[in-house]
Amino acid sequence: MLALAKVSLLVAALGHFVESHPPTHYSPWLRPRVEAHPCDGISGRNSSWHAQAEKVGVVVVGGGVAGLTTAKTLVDNSISDVLLLEAQDYLGGRVRTYRQEGVVVEEGAEWIHGGWRNPVYRIAVAIDGVDTPLPDEAFDWRVVTHEGVPTDKTRYEVVETLRDVCERSDDVLLAYYGLAYGQCFLDKFEGEYGPGYDSELGEGWLHYLEQIVNGEEGTESWLDIAAREADKYPDLGYDFQWKSGYDTLFQYYEASIPASKIKLNSPVCRILWDEGDDQVLVVTQSGTSYLASHVVVTASFGHLKERHTNIFEPPLPESFSKHFGHLDLGVSNKIQLGWTEPWWGSKPLDLDIIWTSQDVPLDRLWLYDIVNVASVHSAPNVLQMFVMGKDSKNMENLPKETVLEHVMYLLKRVTQQDVPEPDFFHRTSWYNNPWTRGAYETYITLWGDHQGLKGHDPITVPLKNSQGRQVVFWAGEHTHSTRYGTVDGALQTGEREGYRLLDLLRPGKNA
Template sequence: MYCYPPHPVRGHPCDNISGNYGTWQANAIQREVVVVGGGAAGLSAARTLIRNGVKNIALLEAQDYLGGRVKTHRQDGILTEDGAEWIHGGSANRLYGLARRMGVLSPRVPDSSYAWSAKTETGRNADPAGYDAAETLYEICERNSVLSQYSDFGYGKCYADKFSGEYRRNRGRRSERAAWLHFLEMWVNKDTGLDDWRDQSARDADHFTDWGLDQWDQWRAGYDALVAHLKKDIPAGTISMSSPVCKIFWDQGDKGQVLVVTQSGVSYLADHALITASVGHLKERQDSLFEPALPRAYRDALAVTELGLADKVQLGWRSSWWGEPHYNLNIIFTNDIQGEKSWLKGIMEFLTIHNQSNMLQAFVPGEYARKMEALPEETVKRHLLSFLADVTGKSIPEPSFFRRTQWQKNVWMRGSYNSYVTVEGGNTIMRSRQPLAQAVEKNGKPVLLWAGEHTHTTRYGTVDGAMDTGEREAYKIIDYMDATFG
């Protein structure tokens, strides 16, 4: 038995929903399909439906932009990505071929082009043997033959068990062993959004299909080029922005229709509702969002699935004070940091932003990100400047650009990047993620369908995976319509 939140978090925009069931039912707009969410999954679903002749649809997006966790920011000629940034895996990734065909694939920067250094938090040169050990283990613990041995445990156990031996093999300094182990955990947590690398089921991690970390490609003019590509086949009148869905009545009458209600009181009566909301939002709001309550099996699946958190901090200057076009500063902590600045321990590296040699970026994962989000923006910037000064021994000029993301504070996300299945969940009801993609049916008709990165069994946490799930669920509807109506 798993515990569910007894009531939604107070102060949510949906707490002020306009209207009542009678008015929603009476004024409902008829649609064949309502797609909830305009991220990569929702856009791919709507595009697939329309391309296959299902045109009477509505796509409802809660926020004032499309893309979800694909969010490109432009300011004074500077381009940064709040969310998705890279195309991992080269030609194995469908996005690589798409970007190449569109002529917007950015040239790859090889690792050898980066000016690399490793420092302690006080500016002392760190032992590079620690980095070598971490990099080796990052590859070893991704192998199926290795990770499968840890199926009943947390993902991080593989790294923790093997680190001491690998560090000794690389002749690392004993005094830095704990610091480099923390560095490795932050490396893993940066890519997963975990609070603790023991939280994710190793069985869940083992299902992920990795196409190679050594191939990092990017969109030359921003990841939102993908959003524009997915959107172009969707008629403008189909999409409603700033239209958060606050109620879904999914057992309406003998026909098994779904009544979907937005925060402003606009309602839709549909044969199918395709839900692409983030799992963080679904977990927080399911009790108030769905009537009747979701089936127990689906609620159990949600209960053991979490949305990780990986925020970004980005700083830019009119000219680079580090003097290199490609810069990689790795940081280990030989001493603890207490108090307001403790969030800095989540940072394991600063990298120049691709094609912008005057800008640096760092990831902040899990609990450290939540601490960072709770601080005023000016305080976060001040912490970063003094931290960089301590680590590099340089006088850091005032940046001309600063941005930090706050994905946890976003009520429609409640996290970012990677979803994961807990160790308990991976050992019991969620040995794969298939339960998260199980449609809710009435008399054989799929009335609630689920898409989004968290519903992909092998490419969760990726944009291509999210797109795959949107198309997958759209074809379930198309197949049902073909079988029912011919």
């Protein structure tokens, strides 16, 4: 009986999957984006690269938190021959604050996960940037079906209990090693929800739960990530925010790294890492070249996974390519809408959507991925939605006006209120960005788990050239063994590689 019930739950979940993923010909917006990569023009070898190369001690590839921290660690410790090359026209990578006419929203990271144990929190306190989010009671919390019908809020306890059981209780997840993380939730949902778990409403809550988990893990489906991997992630406690934007963090870096050591708009397209004389040749998209003694690669995992065969010569060792194949970077996006007055009422809004049926027009099925609409802490007149899961990438391919039209349709339907046209509209496209190809986090897939991948450590091993010298180093959230997918994790990897290099460059040590 129990087994049958589980099967029916899975069938229901599969039904949702199929319904939300109709064949392409039904859904004109489901088009894969095939674009030339900005580095496509730089390939092979060019003799002028060597001849014209500028000599640099250490080149840091990427100016996200990991790259900035590597550079800071070196400069703070008297290694000044450092050059940071950033592909885009801004620093921060997946930390990006967007400002428009007084409205401040975050495109990427928003939360400082945890207090004193989190190094980002300690920096935020030191530069007087930290803020405590509003308590839950301050919000107008609504739980509605996607038709806008209020539904039983006490069911939220099922979500909380299951998160306690599968996320926070190590012993429980141990039994799921070798299985997908989502399996734990699927197995325990029926018992926790009780009668009605397979009703429309029960399925709606199951979908809500999955999307909350996808939002945390950054996964397209909770069946993608291995339970063993999810179990490694430590919870550092209460979440904090920044008073005036996450980019306040860059004051910390600006105080150390001279502007002359940073080059924006400088995508690194080739890294020839065994060039004799222990030199690494680094070539940017414009053909500018550098001969460096050491290179620290902090480019995002999505970019490395897609481009490593074009970038590195000789090719990366098999241990790397194997891991690149079995890790994934999730895609989550944000949509933000702002008004001069909050039309929903005087309190900040926190609206959970329990999808009880799928009668959404086919051309806007991606809306099914949205299960929450909430006021932004730093901008109370702005509502934010996360698009997580399978259709986040597809949303990116829709024109901005279409996304706006669709979310306005959703807002009117779920609030049953008269929603005025917004004055502010913004959406992210983390997958279409060729330098990120995803949002968060870089995780070992279930398939990777089955192939014996136990952690991220193998992709942190420095590359040795044919003389046995360590020449290429790796930092970035994807190289953290437990706090992958976070700003603090990225920061710690930058410190780790900075100190590894410092150790190597110590006088007397033959680097």
